[in-house]
Amino acid sequence: xxxxxxxxxxxxxxSQKVFxxxxxxxxxxxxxxxxxxxxxxxxxxxxxxxxxxxxxxxKELTGVKYAxxxxxxxxxxxxxxxxxxxKEKIITTPFTFPGTIHAIQMAGFTPCFCDISLDxxxxxxxxxxxxxxxxxAAILAVNVLSDIVDVExxxxxxxxxxxxxxxxxxxAFLARYRGTPVANFGRAEVFSFHGTKLFTTLEGGAITTNDxxxxxxxxxxxxxxxxxxxxxxxxxINAKMSEASAIFxxxxxxxxxxxxxxxxxxxxxxxxxxSGVPGIKFQQIRKGFLPNNQYMAIRIQEDKFGxxxxxxxxxxxxxxxxxxxxxxxLGHHYDCYRDKAFAxxxxxxxxxxxxxxxxxxxxxxxxxxxxxxxICDLIEACRNNAGPIRKKLRARx
Ligand code: T4K
Numbered sequence: 595x596x597x598x599x600x601x602x603x604x605x606x607x608x609s610q611k612v613f614x615x616x617x618x619x620x621x622x623x624x625x626x627x628x629x630x631x632x633x634x635x636x637x638x639x640x641x642x643x644x645x646x647x648x649x650x651x652x653k654e655l656t657g658v659k660y661a662x663x664x665x666x667x668x669x670x671x672x673x674x675x676x677x678x679x680x681k682e683k684i685i686t687t688p689f690t691f692p693g694t695i696h697a698i699q700m701a702g703f704t705p706c707f708c709d710i711s712l713d714x715x716x717x718x719x720x721x722x723x724x725x726x727x728x729x730x731a732a733i734l735a736v737n738v739l740s741d742i743v744d745v746e747x748x749x750x751x752x753x754x755x756x757x758x759x760x761x762x763x764x765x766a767f768l769a770r771y772r773g774t775p776v777a778n779f780g781r782a783e784v785f786s787f788h789g790t791k792l793f794t795t796l797e798g799g800a801i802t803t804n805d806x807x808x809x810x811x812x813x814x815x816x817x818x819x820x821x822x823x824x825x826x827x828x829x830x831i832n833a834k835m836s837e838a839s840a841i842f843x844x845x846x847x848x849x850x851x852x853x854x855x856x857x858x859x860x861x862x863x864x865x866x867x868x869s870g871v872p873g874i875k876f877q878q879i880r881k882g883f884l885p886n887n888q889y890m891a892i893r894i895q896e897d898k899f900g901x902x903x904x905x906x907x908x909x910x911x912x913x914x915x916x917x918x919x920x921x922x923x924l925g926h927h928y929d930c931y932r933d934k935a936f937a938x939x940x941x942x943x944x945x946x947x948x949x950x951x952x953x954x955x956x957x958x959x960x961x962x963x964x965x966x967x968x969i970c971d972l973i974e975a976c977r978n979n980a981g982p983i984r985k986k987l988r989a990r991x
Contacts, residue, residue: 597712598975600912601982607913607972612965614918615958617789618853620845628841637837640817644840646909648795651847655768656777658802660809663835663843664816667764667786667799668693671734673815673833674760674801675701677808681731683936685852687717688925689945690736694762695925701730707926707940713878715891715948719747726751728900737766737776739889739954740861741773742880745771745779751875752780758809760784765888767793768850770883777802782812787843792853792888792959798835846918849959856959857887864890864955867970871977874897875951889920893948900980903951909976909983920954 599606601622632638639645645663652661664670675684675697684698685814698705708721717735733744733752743761752759759779764786775781782805787798803809811828814821819830835843868874877891894903901909903919910917924945926937955969974982 600909600986607943611914612956613916615790617794618959632837640834642837644837646844648840656775658777659804662801662812663803664833665801666797669801669833670784670801671697672701677811678731684732684734685725686734687736688919704936709942709944712944713739716743719744726755734760736762739891740885741885742771763777769886770825771882795839798839807811842926853959861887863966890955913972918954922949924949925942
């Protein structure tokens with residue numbers, strides 16, 4: 595059996611670098627006529643035709659009543675949080691992208707971190723329940739990687755305590771739970787259409803809601819509070835999406851069947867190949883959830899695998915496989931937060947385990963099956979040669 599390059603010193607398993615993701619983009623032939631139309635009309639932003647078409651398409655695909663496109667999900671979250679009553683805290687997870695947590699801080703709240711489930715990596719409802727007090731303005735749950743939070747429990751908790759539930763669904767566009775498209779849960783949801791996401795507007799995002807009053811408020815806030823040419827009704831920000839981004843979004847959506855099919859196939863290949871490997875645990879997919887399979891997250895259990903997640907991560911790079919530790923570090927361990935009282939108060943044993951063990955493997959529609967096969971061979975070879983790999987890695991520190 596071929597040995598990993600870290601110990602063989604020979605040719606790597608893959609001759610070219612493979613990253614955790616790569617966007618599926620339209621061709622120049624597809625983009626040109628649309629850009630030409632934009633250039634001809636000279637309408638480049640501020641709720642133009644392409645923007646409105648994309649907004650309508652998102653509503654159609656998700657069945658949500660209102661969608662607002664925005665320049666990215668972080669700003670979308672910030673604007674959404676700005677609609678909340680002036681209380682002190684937002685309950686959330688530390689196992690997320692920094693944008694989630696910074697949006698909370700920038701909106702004038704402090705994050706109140708709750709622990710997560712070891713299987714789904716999403717908020718643990720029991721922990722959320724016990725964290726609620728009169729200072730909590732909202733629960734901001736994150737549908738992280740390829741699973742969804744226990745939405746029924748979140749809704750129950752929110753309803754019984756009179757607290758709105760919001761979702762950071764940056765990862766979950768076009769996913770469904772018990773037949774309902776993600777976009778329709780809680781008071782509102784926020785999506786990311788960043789270049790690393792399955793559906794991309796280069797930079798971009800959307801806020802979805804079925805609440806008309808909230809939609810009207812958000813519509814003001816994303817455009818500097820401007821009501822009309824003579825009235826500024828609220829303290830807002832410029833969070834709008836440009837026409838060029840919307841063009842990429844419309845073209846990207848046309849490829850959605852291809853994107854979802856490819857991701858599903860690759861995900862099942864990874865599962866088939868790696869689920870028997872001792873020390874590898876897949877992120878669980880909640881019953882009734884139809885994921886978009888945008889991320890392929892596994893946990894590396896050092897005692898059974900023979901290498902820690904960090905060691906495997908490093909070893910893979912010698913064979914040109916660049917996985918990612920999404921999400922490490924946890925929110926309360928960021929340099930900018932670790933000395934704050936809210937960070938010190940966070941005792942989150944499950945989150946600590948997941949952040950220490952999680953590894954997101956390369957997963958994107960244009961990734962060939964043959965490469966997934968090689969990545970799986972390589973991971974198995976790492977497990978079978980854990981001792982010598984560890985020794986080499988230690989020597990190279
Ligand atoms: N909430 C959650 C749960 C999120 O995960 C995110 C974003 C947000 C909120 C905020 O959404 P936005 O405000 O960004 O809309 C990337 C993305 O920048 C970020 O959007 C995303 N989550 C996060 C999970 O991934 P990095 O720091 O990992 O990006 P980077 O530049 O290291 O790229 C990762 C890989 O993607 C590269 O190794 C290669 C590939 N890549 C990247 C770019 C930028 C490309 O092939 N082409 C590209 O243009 O954060």
